Amino acid sequence: MTILVDKKKKLFTLQTKNTTYQMKVGKFDHLYHIYYGKRIDHQDLSYLMYNGPSHYVPYPHEAKNRVGSLTLLSQEYPTVGTGDLGSVALDLENYDGTRVVDLKYKNIEVINGKYSLEKLPTFYANNGEAQTLKITLVDDLTGIEVELFYGVFGNNDVITRAARMSNLGKKPIKIHKMQSMSLDLIFGQYDLVHFHGRWGAERNYERLPLSHNVTSFGSNYGVSSSKENPGFLLVGKNTNETDGYCYGFNLVYSGNFRATAEQGALGQSRVTLGLGDDQFSWKLEPGELFESPEAVMSFSGYGMTNLSHNFHDVIRNNLCRSKYEKARRPVLVNNWEATEFDFTGKKLLQIAKAAKGIGADLFVMDDGWFGNRYDDNRALGDWFVNEKKLGCSLNELVKKINAMGLDFGMWFEPEMISEDSELYRHHPDWALNFPQRKALLDRNQLVLDLSREEVRDYLFERISAVLDSANVSYIKWDMNRPITDWYSKNLTKGRQGELQHRYILGLYELFGRVTRKYPDVLIEGCSAGGARFDLGMLSYEPQIWTSDNTDPINRLGIQYGTSFFYPVSAMGSHISDSPNQQNGRVTPFSTRAAVAMCGTFGYELDITKFSDEQKEQAKKYTKLYKKVQDMTCNGDYYRLASPFDRSNDLVAWQVVSKDKSESFLTVVVTNVVANASFVYVQLRGLEASDNYEVNGEIYSGAALMNAGLKLGRFKGDYPSQQIYIKEV
Numbered sequence: 263m264t265i266l267v268d269k270k271k272k273l274f275t276l277q278t279k280n281t282t283y284q285m286k287v288g289k290f291d292h293l294y295h296i297y298y299g300k301r302i303d304h305q306d307l308s309y310l311m312y313n314g315p316s317h318y319v320p321y322p323h324e325a326k327n328r329v330g331s332l333t334l335l336s337q338e339y340p341t342v343g344t345g346d347l348g349s350v351a352l353d354l355e356n357y358d359g360t361r362v363v364d365l366k367y368k369n370i371e372v373i374n375g376k377y378s379l380e381k382l383p384t385f386y387a388n389n390g391e392a393q394t395l396k397i398t399l400v401d402d403l404t405g406i407e408v409e410l411f412y413g414v415f416g417n418n419d420v421i422t423r424a425a426r427m428s429n430l431g432k433k434p435i436k437i438h439k440m441q442s443m444s445l446d447l448i449f450g451q452y453d454l455v456h457f458h459g460r461w462g463a464e465r466n467y468e469r470l471p472l473s474h475n476v477t478s479f480g481s482n483y484g485v486s487s488s489k490e491n492p493g494f495l496l497v498g499k500n501t502n503e504t505d506g507y508c509y510g511f512n513l514v515y516s517g518n519f520r521a522t523a524e525q526g527a528l529g530q531s532r533v534t535l536g537l538g539d540d541q542f543s544w545k546l547e548p549g550e551l552f553e554s555p556e557a558v559m560s561f562s563g564y565g566m567t568n569l570s571h572n573f574h575d576v577i578r579n580n581l582c583r584s585k586y587e588k589a590r591r592p593v594l595v596n597n598w599e600a601t602e603f604d605f606t607g608k609k610l611l612q613i614a615k616a617a618k619g620i621g622a623d624l625f626v627m628d629d630g631w632f633g634n635r636y637d638d639n640r641a642l643g644d645w646f647v648n649e650k651k652l653g654c655s656l657n658e659l660v661k662k663i664n665a666m667g668l669d670f671g672m673w674f675e676p677e678m679i680s681e682d683s684e685l686y687r688h689h690p691d692w693a694l695n696f697p698q699r700k701a702l703l704d705r706n707q708l709v710l711d712l713s714r715e716e717v718r719d720y721l722f723e724r725i726s727a728v729l730d731s732a733n734v735s736y737i738k739w740d741m742n743r744p745i746t747d748w749y750s751k752n753l754t755k756g757r758q759g760e761l762q763h764r765y766i767l768g769l770y771e772l773f774g775r776v777t778r779k780y781p782d783v784l785i786e787g788c789s790a791g792g793a794r795f796d797l798g799m800l801s802y803e804p805q806i807w808t809s810d811n812t813d814p815i816n817r818l819g820i821q822y823g824t825s826f827f828y829p830v831s832a833m834g835s836h837i838s839d840s841p842n843q844q845n846g847r848v849t850p851f852s853t854r855a856a857v858a859m860c861g862t863f864g865y866e867l868d869i870t871k872f873s874d875e876q877k878e879q880a881k882k883y884t885k886l887y888k889k890v891q892d893m894t895c896n897g898d899y900y901r902l903a904s905p906f907d908r909s910n911d912l913v914a915w916q917v918v919s920k921d922k923s924e925s926f927l928t929v930v931v932t933n934v935v936a937n938a939s940f941v942y943v944q945l946r947g948l949e950a951s952d953n954y955e956v957n958g959e960i961y962s963g964a965a966l967m968n969a970g971l972k973l974g975r976f977k978g979d980y981p982s983q984q985i986y987i988k989e990v
């Protein structure tokens with residue numbers, strides 16, 4: 263039983279394999295949060311709650327003994343105007359201008375299976391994997407009802423959350439903020455781990471002490487962004503990869519978001535996560551519903567690696583409906599860094615031929631195949647094949663590539679429009695733009711108003727027409743600029759604050775249509791590299807281009823940060839040229855291959871220029887990737903040495919198959935020093951009592967994990983080593 267309801271005590275307990283989450287309805291019918299942490303059976307934990315007096319903080323009028331301030335008590339879903347003076351989850355304006363919603367417990371329902379949301383993607387459950395708890399709260403005066411949903415994935419130690427508001431009153435209200443979740447922890451000292459960045463340097467790991475200041479971060483970019491990722495952790499002061507308690511939170515959403523973390527006056531900790539609230543507002547008419555995106559959380563009492571495994575498993579098994587989530591991903595060759603816009607059909611065929619020669623499965627034609635798109639200043643929106651440039655129809659090109667034994671994929675950037683395009687000349691009003699002002703540009707492009715149905719219809723029709731014209735088995739869905747000019751000609755003055763969210767709802771609606779019509783097409787997400795690497799996107803596309811920065815040494819940090827929430831199977835990672843296109847660094851082929859193998863593998867350079875030696879290397883690494891691919895994509899991932907730990911001269915990670923029968927270790931030396939000691943690595947995740955073969959030698963799992971493996975002494979620039987480990 264994963265959900266326990268004690269109706270008499272009004273005590274609600276969610277049990278997963280290793281964790282317990284408890285809530286209780288209090289004296290004045292508010293819903294309190296009691297506990298989230300290591301599993302505890304058969305215990306009402308409400309004795310933990312603060313029951314001292316309220317010193318100069320407000321308390322409910324009924325609390326005659328001055329006990330019961332919502333600022334001091336841990337809340338399940340704190341709301342505005344109730345005397346909770348921390349960051350609230352819900353802020354709304356009633357018809358009469360009052361800014362208050364006082365939610366009291368109404369009823370509870372346990373539902374077999376996992377809830378879903380009407381217009382937003384959510385995790386799903388396979389047979390019997392999850393249960394749902396729905397708690398309904400109501401403000402009797404206004405008729406505002408909020409349903410809190412909890413999806414309990416017992417075996418994964420994962421709980422999903424969402425909130426749905428109904429306006430059952432007689433007047434419209436305006437929502438200013440509605441978070442998907444809030445979590446109060448009664449006591450404890452924590453660090454906040456978040457993942458910040460920029461183009462070419464996404465998801466940097468940063469660990470800060472949680473303080474009494476509110477730490478607020480999020481995205482105002484219109485995409486989840488490379489500036490901050492929605493996934494973040496609260497970890498105990500001494501927590502590391504293998505020990506200590508930690509919480510992870512993430513959001514199934516691809517647009518603006520807001521996360522807050524703070525300590526209360528008495529040392530309680532609070533985090534909230536949900537829709538971005540800058541410029542956001544939503545008018546809710548009587549009888550209407552508003553649903554928050556889904557949040558997902560997990561607790562580990564055994565360090566951060568374990569926490570990552572919980573997320574990796576639930577993402578791989580319960581998020582993306584694409585058949586490719588489970589299927590082997592193709593090794594691909596993409597022409598972008600090889601040619602950019604300067605290609606012909608003939609050149610593409612040459613690259614495809616070389617791709618076949620190195621054992622790849624898929625050739626991808628990137629940007630530049632449509633309209634008048636000879637550079638990045640024009641033609642976005644004109645999704646008509648440029649047959650003149652290709653020298654043939656798309657179908658003819660694809661047939662030739664298929665005849666080589668390769669699948670074919672292609673690039674789209676559906677959400678964009680260039681001023682210099684036929685689409686813009688016909689529909690200038692389809693672009694987001696403030697009236698009477700010139701729109702902000704980025705890469706000389708504007709953003710289409712995806713909140714409009716006719717815009718989505720056009721895109722669906724165009725994408726379908728192209729896909730129906732040839733045997734296309736993969737799409738790279740790019741999105742290359744932040745959204746800034748938040749004004750839709752389709753919305754009235756009072757509703758412009760809804761646009762950021764309506765854009766994302768429109769995007770998901772379009773993705774839903776495309777994925778339903780083309781279930782056999784693999785979609786890889788991309789957003790100026792990895793600026794939209796989130797669970798919303800991963801609901802439709804099982805893999806995302808991790809970064810435009812393909813330098814393997816920079817990628818160590820990017821892929822390390824990404825790995826806290828997202829599995830290897832989600833990370834697009836390719837071998838590119840040396841010197842690297844973005845930072846000019848020279849690295850060995852072997853290291854570029856080793857790093858690219860920690861993702862969905864491919865090539866991003868002009869492979870027609872490979873020397874014979876490089877061809878042989880490419881063949882060798884493609885073959886090796888295919889050998890370890892099932893393990894890396896579906897196994898357990900271990901971070902052994904961090905690129906953010908400046909005392910390390912190396913970065914190491916390891917993947918272990920679920921049955922622990924094989925493992926794959928990668929070490930990259932980032933700073934080679936003279937007269938160095940040998941490199942020692944303690945492995946993880948093996949079966950202690952089993953024997954494993956490593957480079958022809960036999961070791962026990964216990965020896966490899968406790969004593970460690972002795973590697974060589976490394977020389978040269980950025981050397982690396984990959985080691986395949988097999989149980990014997």
Ligand code: DGJ
Pocket residue numbers: 598628629673740742788789790791807809810
């Ligand atoms: C940005 C992407 O991140 C690149 O990989 C490439 O597809 C370009 N866009 C094409 O314009």
